[in-house]
Amino acid sequence: MINFKCPKNNNRIKSALAVISILLSAVMLCSCNFGLDSILGNKPTESVQTTAESSTEPKHEREVETSYSYDNLSSDKLRELYKKIDEYAEIAADEYFTIDAPLSTKQLEETVEAYKNDHPEVFWLKSDFEYIDNDDSTSLYLCYSVQPDNSDPDRLKKAKEKFNKTVDKIIDGAPKNATDYELELYVNDYLVENCVYDKDAAESEELVGHENDAYGALVDKKAVCEGYSRAFQLLCNRLGVDCISISGSGDGESHAWNNVKLDGEWYEVDVTWNDTDGDTEFPIYDYFNLPSDKFSESHSTSPLYSEISSSEYVNSDYYYNIFAPVCTGTKYYYYSYSCVTVDDIDDSEEVTNAIAQAAKDGEKYLDFVIDESLDFNSTADEIIYNGYLAQWIADANLANWYNPNLNEECYLYRNEEFNVITLILEYI
Known part of the structure; x- marks a missing residue:
């Protein structure tokens, strides 16, 4: 079995975010000093305030769809196997179990991955498995990262308790009466602020801990892309936001990310690539709620298991998807939904109001977008x-x-790839 060990491409972040390095003329109403040293540092914990209307009821009390993979399995026999996996994985059973049908490696992998995709909270279940072909039946042995043993029979129980306590604390910290978008943003920001990309694990040939699961991202606070993806899905689902994990490639490397459903439309989200790991003092949202056509410029979604032949499967070295919707949503793309767009630099009222409001709120930065009708540079x-x-x-x-009074000296980042300028706010 192949595990997601994709290296994080911080060079993409560095190339997309160019620091302005020229001092403005002293005759201007403010002068701007530009330098990398003042931009590096800890990212703020506050997220940009959105203009979305708040819901009248807590979203985390609403049930969401969490069985997308189960519903899209290719046969009833695989759904039967899925239920058996649920039974045995819950207690990390150290034994084979048998399904009354001859199943191929492809079918077994499809079902194990379907279960993992629907159940990110079952963090101890690995993608690896063993099986015996009995001609007219198949016996399956599941593998676990945490399993009771003679030296510590309560090992899994204690890990579950620690994990659930951590998840509950994160959920309790979510904004109340918030929209799905605001809750999704909260989850993204939490992971960016509290999880670091595990470079050592990404370079290893073997799983060395929980880097590929939600426990790694939320409890150990370090993970690779699959760990980010599983944690993001779990927290969104717990808060009442439809979310699934997706496998594919990013810049040609094996990768995992998420799709989120808002107001009936799907969006692409890559929290791993949103996390700069401290390379900037402000968060970036380049990969927050993109439609597939824009996202596909850097990402490629793997085909469905149902779309590939047995020979293609045998010759492949990566995972496929059981369910992968086409993401057509555009309304909730972060930079258009939460940021001011400048389409006429002589009409300054909207951007001036945004700067004034950000200052009132004590924000440390402000993003604004240059409309695509204008040449960015x-x-x-x-x-x-x-x-x-x-x-x-x-x-x-x-x-x-x-009151407050913004400093007349400021720093800027310009992000040509996404037409974004980030203003670093300093106060007197």
Whole structure:
């Protein structure tokens, strides 16, 4: 069995986020110092405030669909096997069990992965398994990362208790009466702030701990992409947000991420690639709620098990998907939903109000987007070097009656790949 050991591509982050390095003219209303040293540091824990209306009921009290893989298994016999896996995996049974049908390796892998995809809380179940072909039946032996043994018969019980206590604490910290989008954003931000990418595990040929599961991301607080994905799915589901894990490749490497369903439409989310691991003092949301056409520029979703032949399966070295929806949603893409879009630099009211509100809220940064109808680099240069940004900050200070008062020296990041400029807010 192949485990997700994809290396994290921080070079993508560094190339996408270019630091402006030219000092603005002193005749402007504010001057901007630009330098990498002032940008590096801990990321803020606050997320950007959204303009979405809040729900009138706690979303985590609403049931969500968590059986997408089970519902899309290719036969009733595999659904029968799925239920047997549930029975044996729950107690980490150290024994074979038998299904009254001859099943191929492909069918067994499909069913084990289906169960794991629907049950990220069963963190101890591994993708590895053993089986015996009995001609007219199949005996399956599941493998676990945590299993009771003679030296510690309560080992799994204690791990479950620690895991559940951690999950409950995270759920209790979620915003109340929030929209699905706000809850999803909370989960993304929690993982970015509290989990680090496990580079050593990614470079290892073997699983050395919980790097591929939700326990690693939430309890050990270190994981590779599959661990991020499982944890994100689990927390979203617990908060009432439909979410599944997806396998495929990112920049040509084996990778795992998520699909989220909001208002009946699916979106692509890659929390692993949203996590800069401290390379910036602010979070990035480049891969938060993208439609498939934009996401596919860097990611490739694996085919479904039902779409491949037995020979293709035998010659492959990666996982397939049981269910992978086409993500067509665009409304809740972070940079268009939560950020101001500048389509006319001479019409500054909206961006000035956004800067003023961010200052009132004590935010440490503000993202705004250059509309695709404008050339990003020339528009950014115009905003920065011809005094527009200086005027916007001055107008925001005036709107707040200089309480709080934004420093007239500021730092910027420009992200050409996603048409985003990030303003680092400093206060006097």
